[in-house]
Amino acid sequence: xxxxxxxxxxxxxxxxxxxxxxxxxxxxxxxxxxxxxxxxxxxxxxxxxxxxxxxxxxxxxxxxxxxxxxxxxxxxxxxxxxxxxxxxxxxxxxxxxxxxxxxxxxxxxxxxxxxxxxxxxxxxxxxxxxxxxxxxxxxxxxxxxxxxxxxxxxxxxxxxxxxxxxxxxxxxxxxxxxxxxxxxxxxxxxxxxxxxxxxxxxxxxxxxxxxxxxxxxxxxxxxxxxxxxxxxxxxxxxxxxxxxxxxxxxxxxxxxxxxxxxxxxxxxxxxxxxxxxx
Amino acid sequence: xxxxxxxxxxxxxxxxxxxxxxxxxxxxxxxxxxxxxxxxxxxxxxxxxxxxxxxxxxxxxxxxxxxxxxxxxxxxxxxxxxxxxxxxxxxxxxxxxxxxxxxxxxxxxxxxxxxxxxxxxxxxxxxxxxxxxxxxxxxxxxxxxxxxxxxxxxxxxxxxxxxxxxxxxxxxxxxxxxxxxxxxxxxxxxxxxxxxxxxxxxxxxxxxxxxxxxxxxxxxxxxxxxxxxxxxxxxxxxxxxxxxxxxxxxxxxxxxxxxxxxxxxxxxxxxxxxxxxxxxxxxxxxxxxxxxxxxxxxxxxxx
Numbered sequence: 001x002x003x004x005x006x007x008x009x010x011x012x013x014x015x016x017x018x019x020x021x022x023x024x025x026x027x028x029x030x031x032x033x034x035x036x037x038x039x040x041x042x043x044x045x046x047x048x049x050x051x052x053x054x055x056x057x058x059x060x061x062x063x064x065x066x067x068x069x070x071x072x073x074x075x076x077x078x079x080x081x082x083x084x085x086x087x088x089x090x091x092x093x094x095x096x097x098x099x100x101x102x103x104x105x106x107x108x109x110x111x112x113x114x115x116x117x118x119x120x121x122x123x124x125x126x127x128x129x130x131x132x133x134x135x136x137x138x139x140x141x142x143x144x145x146x147x148x149x150x151x152x153x154x155x156x157x158x159x160x161x162x163x164x165x166x167x168x169x170x171x172x173x174x175x176x177x178x179x180x181x182x183x184x185x186x187x188x189x190x191x192x193x194x195x196x197x198x199x200x201x202x203x204x205x206x207x208x209x210x211x212x213x214x215x216x217x218x219x220x221x222x223x224x225x226x227x228x229x230x231x232x233x234x235x236x237x238x239x240x241x242x243x244x245x246x247x248x249x250x251x252x253x254x255x256x257x258x259x260x261x262x263x264x265x266x267x268x269x270x271x272x273x274x275x276x277x278x
Numbered sequence: 279x280x281x282x283x284x285x286x287x288x289x290x291x292x293x294x295x296x297x298x299x300x301x302x303x304x305x306x307x308x309x310x311x312x313x314x315x316x317x318x319x320x321x322x323x324x325x326x327x328x329x330x331x332x333x334x335x336x337x338x339x340x341x342x343x344x345x346x347x348x349x350x351x352x353x354x355x356x357x358x359x360x361x362x363x364x365x366x367x368x369x370x371x372x373x374x375x376x377x378x379x380x381x382x383x384x385x386x387x388x389x390x391x392x393x394x395x396x397x398x399x400x401x402x403x404x405x406x407x408x409x410x411x412x413x414x415x416x417x418x419x420x421x422x423x424x425x426x427x428x429x430x431x432x433x434x435x436x437x438x439x440x441x442x443x444x445x446x447x448x449x450x451x452x453x454x455x456x457x458x459x460x461x462x463x464x465x466x467x468x469x470x471x472x473x474x475x476x477x478x479x480x481x482x483x484x485x486x487x488x489x490x491x492x493x494x495x496x497x498x499x500x501x502x503x504x505x506x507x508x509x510x511x512x513x514x515x516x517x518x519x520x521x522x523x524x525x526x527x528x529x530x531x532x533x534x535x536x537x538x539x540x541x542x543x544x545x546x547x548x549x550x551x552x553x554x555x556x557x558x559x560x561x562x563x564x565x566x567x568x569x570x571x572x573x574x575x576x577x578x579x580x581x
Binding site: 005102231 | 291293296300302304306308309312316317319320323373376380381383384385389391392393394395396398399400403406408410413417418419420422423424427453456458462464465517518522536539540543544549552559560563567
């Protein structure tokens with residue numbers, strides 16, 4: 001663990017990392033490169049990354065002209081924000097109650113949380129689909145959001161985090177005459193910011209990228225999320241037009257990747273802490 | 279859980295109990311409606327012949343499961359899932375651990391490489407699947423163009439060849455997961471006290487390999503166990519890449535558990551049969567968690 005090593009001594013490590021890194025980046029590089037080329041250049045399968053004829057305007061223009069890109073991204077934002085808002089609204093008070101309050105049924109409730117952690121979201125999907133279809137609620141934001149409003153994982157995470165908060169803090173707030181609900185939102189939550197951001201990142205990444213559930217409950221573009229948008233574009237519009245397809249892929253991948261590049265540390269820590277507790 | 283007597287406990291027992299119930303009520307209702315009841319319904323469904331759009335249904339006991347046992351398609355799907363998991367789990371763990379160790383071993387480029395390896399975790403899977411489709415395209419794909427240039431006249435057709443499709447999907451799976459395992463290993467590595475390495479070196483562990491064997495690997499035990507379980511569970515769930523790239527084809531060569539479940543349920547609308555597949559999936563996931571707890575019980579763990 002030499003802290004100050006010369007470039008020469010560090011070279012093997014850096015070369016290995018660079019080689020592995022290039023492999024990981026290859027799909028991105030080729031995706032962007034293909035999105036800048038005209039189709040005939042793609043079909044020649046040349047290994048040149050830089051286009052001979054710059055075709056970005058045409059390719060990206062085609063995507064924006066043919067599919068409601070902003071509608072998809074907007075749907076993605078509405079769905080992710082809706083899911084996260086409900087998850088926090090339900091899980092933060094429940095996590096607080098489980099961590100700091102004594103009430104009848106608390107142990108059963110905690111047992112239910114632990115049990116819920118074991119069930120993958122694919123299991124309740126069939127009956128939920130039947131339910132939404134009976135209620136005529138397919139193809140709505142509600143159908144996309146409601147199944148994920150309860151996150152047992154969030155309850156578990158917040159409970160663990162709140163347990164570590166000092167009781168004096170809560171006691172003092174109570175002496176000030178604050179209600180329990182007031183304590184949750186104005187005392188406990190502000191102190192749980194690291195857990196809340198970590199969970200928010202975990203949740204948004206999971207639901208922005210989810211394909212399974214949107215594929216089940218959504219038909220047509222009006223409520224399609226970005227994942228579905230790419231899928232539709234791929235099957236209906238693009239066909240063999242890989243240049244336009246790659247442009248669509250770049251556009252739909254960009255929002256989350258940009259967010260990640262701006263707040264890298266938070267993302268990595270968010271996934272690591274939530275992952276380790278899951 | 280019934281630890282120390284909390285001072286706030288005596289302050290307002292009834293008020294506290296009421297507050298506790300009120301604060302958990304929204305979560306409890308959502309839990310019951312969105313998780314508990316549908317899960318129980320899915321279990322019940324597996325013992326019926328319910329089909330969407332049909333007027334009624336009958337309880338048929340274990341018929342769905344005996345049909346599963348006889349179903350060649352299901353056997354193929356299960357086998358493919360096992361092969362996929364068998365490739366993705368060890369490779370993404372080995373590469374993730376390798377990347378984490380290399381990153382930890384020095385100062386230069388830490389943030390950069392961590393970001394690079396993590397990028398696939400935050401990228402839209404469907405879009406990246408499309409990128410892979412282009413990369414692996416038999417005729418216009420850069421991979422085969424490069425292989426041809428290297429003198430391989432007939433490179434494989436990757437995603438459209440029944441011999442290569444699972445390996446190709448698994449390669450994409452490793453690419454998706456290695457950043458995730460790397461992050462978990464990095465968290466585990468930072469928890470190892472620096473002094474232990476110095477101590478090992480004093481005791482004669484001169485080479486990095488020896489220090490890895492004596493210090494890193496044993497202390498990383500609990501992390502590794504957790505990473506193994508979570509990677510197994512993540513790769514059993516493979517769905518997106520199959521749905522986007524192959525739809526189980528060619529010739530069912532990439533049919534996997536969740537995709538079969540999806541098709542039976544949402545394309546053929548045979549909900550009872552699909553629910554039976556879901557139960558098999560659930561049992562596999564629960565089995566993996568159970569194995570983890572078993573292994574945890576036997577292992578000494580630190581921290």
